[in-house]
Amino acid sequence: MNRSTPWPALPGIAFGGDYNPEQWPRDVWREDVALMREAGVNLVSIGIFSWALIETSEGVFDFSWLDEIIDLLHENGVAVDLGTPTASPPAWFFAAHPEARVVNRDGVVMGFGSRGMASPSSPAYREAIARIADALAARYADHPAVVLWHVHNEYGVPVGEDHSPQSAAAFRVWLQERYGDLDALNAAWGTAFWGQHYTDWRHVGTPAAAPSTVNPAQKLDFARFTDHQLRECFIIEREAIRAHAPQPITTNMMANQSWTTDLWAWGDEMDLVSDDHYLWAADPEAHIGLAIAADLTRSVGRGAPWMLMEHSTSAVNWQPRNIAKTPGEMARNAFSHLGRGADGILFFQWRAGRSGAEKFHSAMLPHAGTRSRVWREVVDLGEKLGRLGELRGSTVRADVAMLWDFESFWAQDLDWRPSCDVDHRDLVRRYYERLWRDGLTVDFVLPGDDLSAYPLVVAPAQYLLTAADAANLDEYVARGGTLLVSFFSAVVDEHDAVHPGGFLAPLHEALGVRVEEHLPLREGETAALRWQHDGPAIELPADVWQEDLDPIGAEVIARYAEGPAAGGAAITRNAHGAGTGWYVSTRLDAAALRPVLDAVYADAGLRATGMPEGVELVTRESAEADYLIAVNHTAEPVEIPVAGEELLTGTACTGTLALAAGGVAVVRAVPARAVRARETSRPDGAALSVP
Ligand code: GLA
Numbered sequence: 001m002n003r004s005t006p007w008p009a010l011p012g013i014a015f016g017g018d019y020n021p022e023q024w025p026r027d028v029w030r031e032d033v034a035l036m037r038e039a040g041v042n043l044v045s046i047g048i049f050s051w052a053l054i055e056t057s058e059g060v061f062d063f064s065w066l067d068e069i070i071d072l073l074h075e076n077g078v079a080v081d082l083g084t085p086t087a088s089p090p091a092w093f094f095a096a097h098p099e100a101r102v103v104n105r106d107g108v109v110m111g112f113g114s115r116g117m118a119s120p121s122s123p124a125y126r127e128a129i130a131r132i133a134d135a136l137a138a139r140y141a142d143h144p145a146v147v148l149w150h151v152h153n154e155y156g157v158p159v160g161e162d163h164s165p166q167s168a169a170a171f172r173v174w175l176q177e178r179y180g181d182l183d184a185l186n187a188a189w190g191t192a193f194w195g196q197h198y199t200d201w202r203h204v205g206t207p208a209a210a211p212s213t214v215n216p217a218q219k220l221d222f223a224r225f226t227d228h229q230l231r232e233c234f235i236i237e238r239e240a241i242r243a244h245a246p247q248p249i250t251t252n253m254m255a256n257q258s259w260t261t262d263l264w265a266w267g268d269e270m271d272l273v274s275d276d277h278y279l280w281a282a283d284p285e286a287h288i289g290l291a292i293a294a295d296l297t298r299s300v301g302r303g304a305p306w307m308l309m310e311h312s313t314s315a316v317n318w319q320p321r322n323i324a325k326t327p328g329e330m331a332r333n334a335f336s337h338l339g340r341g342a343d344g345i346l347f348f349q350w351r352a353g354r355s356g357a358e359k360f361h362s363a364m365l366p367h368a369g370t371r372s373r374v375w376r377e378v379v380d381l382g383e384k385l386g387r388l389g390e391l392r393g394s395t396v397r398a399d400v401a402m403l404w405d406f407e408s409f410w411a412q413d414l415d416w417r418p419s420c421d422v423d424h425r426d427l428v429r430r431y432y433e434r435l436w437r438d439g440l441t442v443d444f445v446l447p448g449d450d451l452s453a454y455p456l457v458v459a460p461a462q463y464l465l466t467a468a469d470a471a472n473l474d475e476y477v478a479r480g481g482t483l484l485v486s487f488f489s490a491v492v493d494e495h496d497a498v499h500p501g502g503f504l505a506p507l508h509e510a511l512g513v514r515v516e517e518h519l520p521l522r523e524g525e526t527a528a529l530r531w532q533h534d535g536p537a538i539e540l541p542a543d544v545w546q547e548d549l550d551p552i553g554a555e556v557i558a559r560y561a562e563g564p565a566a567g568g569a570a571i572t573r574n575a576h577g578a579g580t581g582w583y584v585s586t587r588l589d590a591a592a593l594r595p596v597l598d599a600v601y602a603d604a605g606l607r608a609t610g611m612p613e614g615v616e617l618v619t620r621e622s623a624e625a626d627y628l629i630a631v632n633h634t635a636e637p638v639e640i641p642v643a644g645e646e647l648l649t650g651t652a653c654t655g656t657l658a659l660a661a662g663g664v665a666v667v668r669a670v671p672a673r674a675v676r677a678r679e680t681s682r683p684d685g686a687a688l689s690v691p
Pocket of ligand 1 (some may be wrong): 310
């Protein structure tokens with residue numbers, strides 16, 4: 001896609017949120033725009049759920065209120081990110097096209113009164129979305145307020161899979177295109193198992209509810225098909241808009257919080273990648289999950305600046321316990337996103353809604369009004385972001401690549417795995433957390449990507465690995481890279497069939513180790529291992545999983561001290577060509593991973609920053625300058641070694657920056673690279689530095 005499109009036509013960092021004027025009378029609109037100016041809001045997303053108020057019956061449009069609000073926003077200096085309202089078709093649409101309703105895997109037809117109820121395979125729905133997108137684009141393409149198009153809302157949420165008759169018919173067409181004939185389908189799905197052999201395409205259906213678990217290859221293909229159907233709907237709308245409008249087009253994803261869409265493929269279709277992110281309140285360190293989401297968003301946009309389309313000023317309303325953000329937490333969240341490449345910081349939503357399902361969701365303007373902490377923090381954030389216009393367009397410098405492959409995650413999430421305790425989300429988080437604590441910035445990548453720019457590639461959970469992707473990883477190591485692979489990886493191919501030669505077979509040469517048997521542990525069971533590498537032996541706690549390993553060339557760096565594999569190899573290191581392949585066959589937490597990763601960093605020529613854990617430092621680079629974005633998630637003040645100008649306060653730092661507990665800072669660092677390379681110390685005295 002055209003990533004060179006300058007977006008949005010705004011000075012500086014975009015700041016604002018979803019705005020729903022249709023829920024309010026006109027006098028509130030006037031108050032809204034006045035308060036937007038006070039808060040420094042320069043962009044709002046409108047129209048996202050307004051289909052019923054724009055197309056009042058099929059083909060009959062009422063643009064009057066939209067004309068009015070877009071003009072009002074424009075007069076007040078607020079640009080518009082115009083939504084297409086296709087995530088919530090009107091009641092008249094479902095009355096006319098009941099077949100467009102989604103059917104879940106249990107055969108239940110999803111009714112009206114919520115949102116996201118339409119089948120992405122429905123011809124009537126596809127016709128209707130093209131019509132409304134076309135009508136909106138034809139009317140507003142030339143409006144000077146409109147700087148961005150916001151297609152739909154969070155594809156795949158709440159509805160992804162659809163088991164309706166029209167979905168089944170489309171699934172058959174998709175399969176015919178993929179496999180050509182039934183022999184190929186039968187082979188790919190392994191239908192000789194449990195007598196599932198097909199002799200007629202008409203007998204092939206969606207993996208709906210069945211007496212026992214459904215064919216995993218069929219389910220995996222259905223996940224691919226679902227993603228494909230949703231993406232086709234996006235493309236229909238995008239093309240309808242593009243026929244009229246020059247502005248960039250995006251759709252708001254849910255990076256690591258939705259698993260229905262293969263965001264790599266979606267990133268390729270958008271002019272600008274955007275993301276919605278909400279903290280998981282039960283996680284005391286939810287800011288690490290936030291960093292994963294931000295890095296993933298940037299990565300699927302292949303490094304281009306992106307937009308945070310939604311986050312919350314305080315609590316959400318849809319978790320079991322909706323915890324309010326603490327003072328300063330909203331700004332820390334916003335600056336983490338900014339540091340990881342966001343050029344726009346937007347919220348759901350501008351004004352808290354009085355009615356409907358989301359009335360307990362926080363907003364920029366809360367129910368309490370402007371005499372509130374949240375409002376004061378919003379105004380302060382707007383003021384701070386207003387000083388950072390020069391960051392726009394700068395890109396993030398990453399140190400390490402981590403594999404993130406939706407197809408593999410979909411496959412791993414299928415039924416009947418060796419242990420319910422093995423979760424790819426958890427494994428990614430553990431490895432990511434170690435890197436985050438060590439101050440190393442992560443780019444997510446696909447296993448088939450060109451990895452040559454990265455000194456280290458981490459594969460926390462690559463259950464599905466195609467032979468071609470394995471060859472790519474093998475070559476990466478042979479040419480001098482350092483690869484770290486965690487257990488239950490390279491188990492199956494693209495059809496969820498175990499690799500010939502056994503688990504891990506396609507990585508045997510890179511890793512120098514075979515996996516004879518998976519040895520999952522019982523619930524709550526722990527089994528330590530003994531690590532010895534460049535120093536005295538230490539015990540590391542581990543749980544969930546062991547493997548019976550057969551080293552075929554790799555050096556054994558740690559052995560199991562306990563458990564079913566006691567005495568056997570637990571962690572191995574293999575010289576392969578000019579590089580090194582590490583294999584970790586059990587689950588370690590971020591603390592236990594520390595000595596392991598320090599050894600891996602040494603092979604890769606990397607070092608941790610040495611900042612106290614919890615101080616987030618990320619660098620964005622432009623042709624003119626390096627920008628160091630610092631976020632202190634700890635309750636202690638810290639000193640950061642950096643020289644340059646702190647842009648939020650306008651003060652010069654000559655070597656160190658004092659960052660308050662919970663504080664944020666942005667330094668135009670000169671010359672940042674040299675300063676970051678300075679030797680610093682961890683609290684335990686180990687000498688560390690960034691290369
Ligand atoms: C999502 C949706 C919004 C809103 C928020 C609430 O991100 O896109 O419309 O429902 O969640 O957190």
